[in-house]
Amino acid sequence: MDVEIGPSTLSGSARAPSSKSYTHRAILAAGYSGGALVYDPLVSADTKATMRAVDAFGGAVSRESDHLDVDGFDGRTEVPGDVIDCANSGTTMRLVTAAAALADGGTVLTGDSSLRSRPHGPLLRAVDELGGRARSTRRNGQAPLVVDGPISGGTVSMPGDVSSQFVTALLMAGAVTEEGVEVELETELKSAPYVDITLELLDEFGVEAGKRGVGGEGDGGGTYYVEGGQFYEPEDGEYHVPGDFSSISYLLAAGALAADEGDAVRVRGAYPSAQGDSKIVGVLGRMGADVDWNRDDGVVTVERSSLSGVEVDVGDTPDLLPTIAALGAVADGETRIVNCEHVRYKETDRVSAMAEELEKLGAVTEETEETLTIRGGESNLTGGRVDGRGDHRIVMALSVAALAADGPTTVAGAEHVDVSFPDFFEVLYDLGATVNR
Numbered sequence: 001m002d003v004e005i006g007p008s009t010l011s012g013s014a015r016a017p018s019s020k021s022y023t024h025r026a027i028l029a030a031g032y033s034g035g036a037l038v039y040d041p042l043v044s045a046d047t048k049a050t051m052r053a054v055d056a057f058g059g060a061v062s063r064e065s066d067h068l069d070v071d072g073f074d075g076r077t078e079v080p081g082d083v084i085d086c087a088n089s090g091t092t093m094r095l096v097t098a099a100a101a102l103a104d105g106g107t108v109l110t111g112d113s114s115l116r117s118r119p120h121g122p123l124l125r126a127v128d129e130l131g132g133r134a135r136s137t138r139r140n141g142q143a144p145l146v147v148d149g150p151i152s153g154g155t156v157s158m159p160g161d162v163s164s165q166f167v168t169a170l171l172m173a174g175a176v177t178e179e180g181v182e183v184e185l186e187t188e189l190k191s192a193p194y195v196d197i198t199l200e201l202l203d204e205f206g207v208e209a210g211k212r213g214v215g216g217e218g219d220g221g222g223t224y225y226v227e228g229g230q231f232y233e234p235e236d237g238e239y240h241v242p243g244d245f246s247s248i249s250y251l252l253a254a255g256a257l258a259a260d261e262g263d264a265v266r267v268r269g270a271y272p273s274a275q276g277d278s279k280i281v282g283v284l285g286r287m288g289a290d291v292d293w294n295r296d297d298g299v300v301t302v303e304r305s306s307l308s309g310v311e312v313d314v315g316d317t318p319d320l321l322p323t324i325a326a327l328g329a330v331a332d333g334e335t336r337i338v339n340c341e342h343v344r345y346k347e348t349d350r351v352s353a354m355a356e357e358l359e360k361l362g363a364v365t366e367e368t369e370e371t372l373t374i375r376g377g378e379s380n381l382t383g384g385r386v387d388g389r390g391d392h393r394i395v396m397a398l399s400v401a402a403l404a405a406d407g408p409t410t411v412a413g414a415e416h417v418d419v420s421f422p423d424f425f426e427v428l429y430d431l432g433a434t435v436n437r
């Protein structure tokens with residue numbers, strides 16, 4: 001689907017969509033439990049894939065108006081009766097691989113062509129080290145995957161610079177193994193706040209897990225651990241999903257680039273949590289945006305501001321790269337995004353995708369393996385035709401940049417917002433953006 005975005009001025013308030021990361025974990029945690037209600041879930045293409053997996057393991061997820069009613073499989077994953085299709089969702093594939101290793105039999109996992117090109121090798125080796133058997137049918141670490149269990153727990157070591165989701169997956173499954181699981185990281189962990197999200201959620205489900213020596217000096221990346229024999233059980237049998245700061249980043253960037261003079265864009269549902277992507281508020285502030293986060297009320301307010309380029313390390317916050325690149329294309333001077341090699345292993349290589357697509361709109365960009373530099377502001381973005389690369393975050397970031405272009409911009413593949421922010425274009429339209437489908 002093509003969407004055309006015209007130069008726009010925005011005002012008003014929008015509610016943040018619920019967090020994709022917390023929703024995936026809550027659905028699976030409720031699956032590991034005897035049953036739980038998950039309130040304010042994000043219902044999107046990716047989280048539906050995790051719902052299907054819980055069903056496949058012998059649980060049942062039913063959708064009610066404001067919550068999911070999850071009938072859990074109580075820590076005993078059944079052997080699925082069919083292949084599990086993880087669609088476009090890396091989180092699903094990684095979390096479900098470790099869950100599958102608990103079952104007394106085999107599970108086959110696949111996904112769309114993007115997901116079938118993403119790396120899972122370190123997690124497959126970890127399952128082997130724990131006494132299961134996990135392999136890529138093509139022997140290249142990529143899906144389709146075949147996972148055989150059961151594992152009983154133990155200690156594994158793995159690199160930390162491919163995906164933090166491997167650690168999350170092993171902690172979530174490790175809690176219901178006999179012996180528990182320890183993950184020793186051979187390198188510093190990228191995307192580390194996502195494991196903090198996991199620890200926060202496990203705690204809310206009554207599961208004890210922790211870390212030692214993470215973020216310290218030395219060659220390794222520290223250790224994450226979870227005791228075995230635990231039970232998932234949230235207080236009062238329910239869990240509430242917070243707002244999603246990766247999604248909020250597009251709305252705040254849109255406000256900073258295109259809010260009406262003398263007015264502002266406000267985003268509600270933005271409460272503090274373990275999400276590293278809340279760093280977007282500080283990044284906007286450093287770029288010169290007039291931005292204010294009222295943490296008690298969960299409201300971020302941003303005014304249109306003239307922005308200047310800054311350097312941003314996205315080691316902890318890979319999903320902010322497209323947003324920051326879009327801001328950089330409009331900001332004066334140079335925006336340097338560093339420590340971004342892991343952002344190349346996402347739905348698409350997001351470093352190259354943003355460099356190439358922003359060039360089509362008139363920005364000047366330069367990439368190395370680990371950096372992306374954007375020189376914006378010298379002349380205005382022109383508008384034109386860009387490709388969302390089948391990647392929800394590329395679609396949304398390019399749409400935000402388009403708000404500040406001189407002419408209309410057509411974004412191809414816009415339907416992919418379905419993965420994390422299904423009503424993105426409605427929300428943008430309601431804030432006053434010119435959006436034609």
Ligand SMILES: O=C(O)C1=C[C@@H](OP(=O)(O)O)[C@@H](O)[C@H](O)C1
Pocket residue numbers: 020021022091162163164165168190191194318319342
């Ligand atoms: O655990 C999670 O919910 C996620 C972890 C991050 O991935 P990596 O750990 O693979 O960098 C992030 O990019 C992804 O969107 C969601």
Ligand SMILES: C=C(OP(=O)(O)O)C(=O)O
Pocket residue numbers: 020046088089090091092319346347393420
């Ligand atoms: C990379 C992402 O998610 P996943 O790894 O679950 O596909 C994302 O949402 O940007």
